Amino acid sequence: MSWGNFFRRQIMSEKSKKKYPAAKKNSGSGVESYRNKIVTFLNTHSKKLMPLSELESKCRTKKHGRDDFIEAFSQLRNEGVISMKKAMKVGLCSRLGLKTGKITRLSRTFGFGITDDGTEYFIPGKCMLGAMPGDRVLIAKIASRSGEPEGEVVDIISFGSQQLTGVIEIVDGSAYLVPDTASRNHITIVRDKNVPFKEGDKVLAEIAHRGMRHAEHKVRVIQVFGCAESAASCAQAVIACHGVPTEFSPEVLREAKKISEGGVQEYSFNNREDLRHLSIFTIDSAESKDLDDAVSVEKTEKGYLLGVHIADVSHYVKGNSAIDKEALNRGTSVYYADKVIPMLPKELSNGICSLNPDEDRLTLSAFIEFDSDGEMISYRFCKSVIRSRVKGIYSEINSILEKRETDEIHAKYSALLGDIALMDELADLLIAKKNRRHAPEIETTETRLFIDENGVCTAASPRERGKSERIIEEFMLSANEAAAKLAKEKQTPFVYRIHEAPPEGKVESLHEILPKFGLECPHFTEFRPVHASKILEAARGTDKAEAVNMLVLRSMSKAKYSPEPLGHFGLALDDYAHFTSPIRRYPDLAIHRIITDIIAGYGSQWLSKRYGGFAVNAAERSSSAEVRAATVERECEDCYKAELMKQHIGETFRGRISGVTDFGFYVMLPDTIEGLVHIRTLPDGQYDYSEPVSLRESFSGVCYELGMEIDVICAAVNVSDGTIDFILDNEEE
Structure with missing residues (x-):
């Protein structure tokens, strides 16, 4: 068979949906030898490109070595080391100036790809080579009229989602x-x-x-x-497209049923501290059913003793069980609109593991001692049994703290009013401590969607964050920090929650942009949390505060899980993990197992042998699952928001510019709905884009700037892809 026919069959065959050419993978020395020969020859040859047939004749010396040569060539091409251009000519990507990357999005006439070094390329439609989002490709840089990186796809290394x-x-x-x-x-x-x-x-x-x-x-x-036109239908499509499991296997359900029917047995209290005499209770939203954390606070001679009591899911979900394997696969629960796709079967998540009031529950408790300034003095972890006094509701406890509670609410919490006051007192100290270490206080807004009995979105609003939400947040942060400190102290494998410093390029962008807002941003040898905090403080109280908050937020790296304790930039902490939500996050369940064995007295050598590979795998898969869940939640939310705005087409709204691009700008309304004002709908003119701050019309001087308030009309929506189009109100033009 000729090389041309070989590749045509491999590339276009339906069987090669993931990679091509799909030769059998060998592990023998023959393949490795040919890999080295191919790379060496192409690297030293005088010409950057040479015919494939010539390459084969130069490299292949064995009479019967063609299969090994084909496999070596296929591997190198699939890895993006070599590329084959038209006329069957081959070259090293490094010599040809080609970069490996991934297609991220497409429109009708163009697409975008991000190379492995983080550079985003605009790719004209005629240069896409039929590539789809998720495909791994080779990108060649081409001349750009806009000054932004522009490229063409010269080869598809592997297909993304089919x-x-x-x-x-x-x-x-x-x-x-x-x-x-x-x-x-x-x-x-x-x-x-x-x-x-x-x-x-x-x-x-x-x-x-x-x-x-x-x-x-x-x-x-x-x-x-x-x-x-139904957001509920579109949400189901989003979930299916991203491969989020929605059903549990019969084996998983059998295990869950057996655990649930067994109930909380008294023999399980052995070797546990009995904490049922303490004033322990949960605080969560009214609709929450998977209650995995409860709290207690006592006044001490030195200051305060905080108790954070977490559902002991690891007692029920054993490593390598069917439930554990499914939980690792899911990685996290997925929340959208008024629904949840749980990580664990409801018999566990809403049943035996949930810290429901007036029921004995097995927990893993963290006791953390603070001095009168809120500084952590000591911590210890223990296996425990608790009995929650009440299901505390954020809104109800907020009304108590603000002294506006009803008689009914007062009666519900009457035995806990002293505890609530003490919690408020300690939380204030912890917030002050966070401010002293200059953790950047970046404002983010979550959306609450209101869904009627027919599953239709009827309203949206920013999710309330009152004092009780801040109390629980600070207590959970403290427990998470203590868990990470324990792991580092014991020198054990662990799953840490890390947030690295912003990339150098993003920091450079801040240096260039902030002066446009009247703020100085000196060059730092190392950008630290205190620097981000000072930028935010300088803007606070000004009309540029929201815009600067957006810029700093977008400069940040993404938090993720890691087996290495690399610190958390956003919290300004050296040690941090996720310990407090094992019902809905796998990394929390993973470290519960490790902490349980630390409590049992196992040493670092034994722990390293048992959990070394486990921690690496759990961190990697949990990070991927988190990204998937966040994408699904965002896309589902967009569909519901579009469904809501379909009921308001033609109406005028006051909003604020939340993002600026070279094709228009986004406007966010007070209820968190966001839509695009496309540049083609703006008054005629020549618009100059100052990334990522503004669009300015050259002749009139009219400028649309990040953070600017503006009136818009809802012009069109597409529920299917969750997009909303705004146009300027006539008076704005």
């Missing part, structure tokens, strides 16, 4: 998919009589055929969710 969501459209009797996040080109549907659909349906499809252009792709519908 599934995509969209809406069915029927044209002249032929069915097409209008994708949500991929190219806006209509994609031809290969019909399957076993999966009926109709126009306007929201569906999940898989790629049945890859063409060299987006218009040549073909898909097959594999699941229908209902009307694309």
